[in-house]
Amino acid sequence: MISYIIRRLLLMFPTLIGIVTITFITIQFVPGGPVDQMKSILLGHGSEMSEAGGAALGKQGKAQELDPERLEELRKIYHLDRPLWERYLRTFLWFAPEDKERGFWTNFFDYDSWEGFLVFKFGNSFYRNKSVLELIVEKLPVSASLGVFSFFLIYTTCVVLGIAKAVKHGERFDTVSSIFVLIGYSIPGFVLAIFLIVFLGPGDGAIAHWIPLSGLTSASAYGYEDWSTWRKIVDYLHHLAAPLFCYVIGGFATLTMLTKNAILEELRKQYVITARAKGLPEKVILFKHILKNALIPLVTGFPIAFLGMFFTGSLLIEQIFTLDGLGLLGYQAVIQRDYPIVMGTLFLFSLMALVGQLLTDLSYVLIDRRISFEESQG
Amino acid sequence: MKLNKELEVKIQKFRRDRRAYVSFIILSMMFLLTLPAEFLCNVRPILLVVDGKIHFPILLTYSERDFGGTLPSEPDYNSRHFHRLLYGEEKSAALNNESSDASLSLDDFEDSPGMGLGLDDFEETSPSLDLGMADFEDGPATQEKPDFSLGLGDFEDTGNPLQSASIETSPAQPTPPKEVWALWPPIRYDYKYIPSESQTGKVVLAAPYETMSANGEEVIESAWKDGHYLGTDDRGRDILARLIYGLRISMIFGLSLAVTGTIIGCFLGGFQGFFGGWVDLVGQRLTEIWGSIPRLYILIILSAFLVPSAILLFLILNLTAWMGIAAYIRAEFLKIRNFEFVKAAKAMGVSDFQIMRRHILPNAITPVVTFFPFEVTAGILALVSLDYLNLGVPSPAPSIGELLSQGKNNLQAIWIILPTFAVLTATITLLTFVGEGIRNAFDPRRNA
Numbered sequence: 001m002i003s004y005i006i007r008r009l010l011l012m013f014p015t016l017i018g019i020v021t022i023t024f025i026t027i028q029f030v031p032g033g034p035v036d037q038m039k040s041i042l043l044g045h046g047s048e049m050s051e052a053g054g055a056a057l058g059k060q061g062k063a064q065e066l067d068p069e070r071l072e073e074l075r076k077i078y079h080l081d082r083p084l085w086e087r088y089l090r091t092f093l094w095f096a097p098e099d100k101e102r103g104f105w106t107n108f109f110d111y112d113s114w115e116g117f118l119v120f121k122f123g124n125s126f127y128r129n130k131s132v133l134e135l136i137v138e139k140l141p142v143s144a145s146l147g148v149f150s151f152f153l154i155y156t157t158c159v160v161l162g163i164a165k166a167v168k169h170g171e172r173f174d175t176v177s178s179i180f181v182l183i184g185y186s187i188p189g190f191v192l193a194i195f196l197i198v199f200l201g202p203g204d205g206a207i208a209h210w211i212p213l214s215g216l217t218s219a220s221a222y223g224y225e226d227w228s229t230w231r232k233i234v235d236y237l238h239h240l241a242a243p244l245f246c247y248v249i250g251g252f253a254t255l256t257m258l259t260k261n262a263i264l265e266e267l268r269k270q271y272v273i274t275a276r277a278k279g280l281p282e283k284v285i286l287f288k289h290i291l292k293n294a295l296i297p298l299v300t301g302f303p304i305a306f307l308g309m310f311f312t313g314s315l316l317i318e319q320i321f322t323l324d325g326l327g328l329l330g331y332q333a334v335i336q337r338d339y340p341i342v343m344g345t346l347f348l349f350s351l352m353a354l355v356g357q358l359l360t361d362l363s364y365v366l367i368d369r370r371i372s373f374e375e376s377q378g
Numbered sequence: 379m380k381l382n383k384e385l386e387v388k389i390q391k392f393r394r395d396r397r398a399y400v401s402f403i404i405l406s407m408m409f410l411l412t413l414p415a416e417f418l419c420n421v422r423p424i425l426l427v428v429d430g431k432i433h434f435p436i437l438l439t440y441s442e443r444d445f446g447g448t449l450p451s452e453p454d455y456n457s458r459h460f461h462r463l464l465y466g467e468e469k470s471a472a473l474n475n476e477s478s479d480a481s482l483s484l485d486d487f488e489d490s491p492g493m494g495l496g497l498d499d500f501e502e503t504s505p506s507l508d509l510g511m512a513d514f515e516d517g518p519a520t521q522e523k524p525d526f527s528l529g530l531g532d533f534e535d536t537g538n539p540l541q542s543a544s545i546e547t548s549p550a551q552p553t554p555p556k557e558v559w560a561l562w563p564p565i566r567y568d569y570k571y572i573p574s575e576s577q578t579g580k581v582v583l584a585a586p587y588e589t590m591s592a593n594g595e596e597v598i599e600s601a602w603k604d605g606h607y608l609g610t611d612d613r614g615r616d617i618l619a620r621l622i623y624g625l626r627i628s629m630i631f632g633l634s635l636a637v638t639g640t641i642i643g644c645f646l647g648g649f650q651g652f653f654g655g656w657v658d659l660v661g662q663r664l665t666e667i668w669g670s671i672p673r674l675y676i677l678i679i680l681s682a683f684l685v686p687s688a689i690l691l692f693l694i695l696n697l698t699a700w701m702g703i704a705a706y707i708r709a710e711f712l713k714i715r716n717f718e719f720v721k722a723a724k725a726m727g728v729s730d731f732q733i734m735r736r737h738i739l740p741n742a743i744t745p746v747v748t749f750f751p752f753e754v755t756a757g758i759l760a761l762v763s764l765d766y767l768n769l770g771v772p773s774p775a776p777s778i779g780e781l782l783s784q785g786k787n788n789l790q791a792i793w794i795i796l797p798t799f800a801v802l803t804a805t806i807t808l809l810t811f812v813g814e815g816i817r818n819a820f821d822p823r824r825n826a
Contacts, residue, residue, distance in 0.1 A: 011659075011663065014663050015663050015666045015667055015670075018663065018664070018666075018667035019667050019670050019671065022667060022671060023671065023675075026675075026679055179397075182807070182810050182811065182814060183807050183810075185810060186755070186803070186806045186807040186809070186810035187803045187806070187807070188759055188762070188763075188802075188803075188806065190763065190766070191762070191782065191799060191802055191803060192803075194782050194785060194786050194795060194799070195795060195799045197786065197789070198785055198786070198789055198792055198795045199792070201789060202789070203789020203790055204789060204790035205789055205790045205791065205792035206789070315674075315767075316763055316766065316767075319767075320786065330672070331674065331767075334672070334674055334675050334678055335678065342675065346670065346671070346672070349670070350666075350670040353670065354666070
């Protein structure tokens with residue numbers, strides 16, 4: 001078991017290194033890099049730079065009048081004056097003491113004199129004057145609000161619905177709820193979001209103005225500070241409702257069906273027949289015996305869902321409801337070529353995903369001792 | 379032949395699943411109906427007979443000179459100028475005949491298999507039309523039905539004073555009336571045609587029903603009169619035409635993406651699964667790396683080098699479309715390669731490729747089949763969301779995602795979002811139903 005975990009942890013390194021390498025390479029060779037972007041901004045084309053795609057390409061010609069000294073300064077800020085291999089190593093781990101007089105060992109044990117992803121330093125954003133970690137922390141409340149609520153909503157609803165559907169398998173309730181769940185599954189969240197914002201949002205065509213303008217709170221509203229806590233909570237839930245609904249709608253189907261099928265499978269097993277023959281009431285059989293076994297596949301999904309719920313941002317839904325979350329942050333970073341953010345978030349999220357995957361696999365083993373990864377390899 | 383029999387049983391099973399089977403039929407009908415989109419929505423007539431000479435403007439390009447005009451370029455068949463050229467100035471009375479003729483031929487056309495019927499259905503299902511009609515009837519000035527031929531008549535009437543003026547100023551202008559017979563598509567607009575003139579006086583963002591202007595003073599007439607049955611978008615293009623063309627391109631895109639994704643996925647997943655060991659290990663790492671780089675990122679970088687187009691988008695999405703199917707095929711191959719018959723084939727000296735193709739793949743095909751409809755859905759949604767973000771196919775191309783973004787940007791224009799939402803969600807819901815049906819029919823473990 002321990003050796004398996006160690007092997008899995010070791011296998012993460014090539015993956016992470018690969019991810020960083022590939023992004024690093026593409027960033028180095030793609031036109032419209034940071035210096036080009038900064039030049040354009042300094043020359044007053046800033047507003048146009050947020051345009052997607054090849055927009056950055058055409059602007060290069062105009063940027064030539066920039067002062068060479070200023071350019072050199074820019075290149076220094078982004079370490080572009082350094083050779084390629086050094087820049088590459090800098091992204092992973094780099095020892096660069098600021099205070100040379102303090103002596104090597106003092107600097108060596110000082111966190112500040114190290115940089116690179118391996119010590120969780122992702123640098124500063126090019127344009128926002130903040131470090132990548134700060135930005136992520138700043139956007140976290142939005143993503144976490146969506147994530148935490150949807151996590152609990154989906155899990156509770158799905159388990160209850162799945163049990164009900166399994167008990168009434170083949171009956172009308174089962175068929176009808178299946179249709180609804182499948183329709184919910186197939187309506188894409190962001191399309192529903194647009195639909196809702198047009199008909200229930202602030203626009204002229206709306207039937208009712210239920211959806212508030214933007215953000216997660218009415219913090220910009222007049223006198224918000226004086227509101228009671230209760231009112232603030234209601235306001236927060238009010239803002240959260242529509243995005244959460246769109247975010248969650250597709251998630252019900254998979255889990256509900258998973259629960260239902262697991263229960264159905266258990267129902268046919270020997271021990272259930274034995275329990276029935278013993279004369280146990282159906283309720284006891286269901287809640288005491290079947291559920292314990294049937295919910296295993298749900299539990300194994302827990303770790304990755306739990307990790308994911310803080311960090312998943314849905315760009316489209318965030319964009320539609322003007323929420324400032326991680327999804328939007330990543331998108332804007334890619335569009336503006338804000339490379340520290342791109343690489344930093346990519347690294348962090350990949351790490352999360354890999355750890356989550358490992359935890360999921362481990363929880364399989366913990367729950368069901370028969371599963372062994374040692375033999376399945378090779 | 380055993381496989382064929384099994385397949386037959388499965389297909390039988392699929393057909394017995396009523397929900398899935400009906401969805402499948404509706405879906406294929408939608409696809410077949412949108413395929414000849416050029417014949418449903420076009421700015422050119424299908425058939426134009428002028429003085430006994432037959433023209434096919436929809437297939438061939440004619441210059442205005444062919445119809446007795448002066449310009450060497452292609453005429454705008456919808457324009458007033460072209461009408462004057464064909465029907466002459468004074469013949470407004472006869473023209474009503476002509477146009478009713480045209481509408482008759484239109485009816486003929488609608489009787490032809492499927493096409494017109496499907497279109498009617500289409501219009502009726504989209505709820506914006508009901509709304510439009512209701513509003514329309516409330517409106518004061520519209521006792522007459524907004525019939526096609528009537529609309530044309532109106533057209534000439536309003537044009538009349540202008541035309542007589544032009545006769546007076548330029549005596550050389552009047553052309554002799556011609557014998558004209560035209561067969562028009564049911565919708566006289568295509569996805570990129572931006573009309574320059576309209577009888578209701580509003581070309582840009584016109585609703586299919588009567589609306590009030592922003593300050594609530596004047597009534598804006600319904601775009602239905604101009605033949606925009608679902609109104610226009612904010613560039614004056616016909617929404618119904620854009621929807622039909624957009625649906626066609628989305629479906630073709632989704633289907634072909636699923637096909638190529640499945641093929642690539644089978645190759646890569648099968649290769650990994652069959653050889654296992656180091657090949658598998660390295661392959662998995664590479665897949666992880668590749669999978670964690672956001673698609674958006676690749677897309678933006680590549681479109682910095684290349685001109686974005688539907689083909690390029692297709693190629694880029696293919697870079698990741700294979701991943702889901704590859705994972706399943708890999709797992710199946712890992713399992714099946716240890717079976718007795720594979721070992722036997724190996725002992726008999728069958729080449730690796732032959733074993734994979736002949737012996738393992740047919741047994742691993744179940745996930746491929748069950749995942750196919752969901753891959754199609756994923757392909758359609760990928761295109762729609764990229765188009766929504768303005769990163770997809772550039773502007774004049776018909777796209778559902780672009781319609782969605784127009785709906786979002788023009789919150790008052792609910793006639794844009796309603797039919798788009800209806801069509802898109804209907805398509806995807808039907809696809810999901812079909813997918814569920816296939817999964818139930820093909821996957822023996824799900825036969826609860």
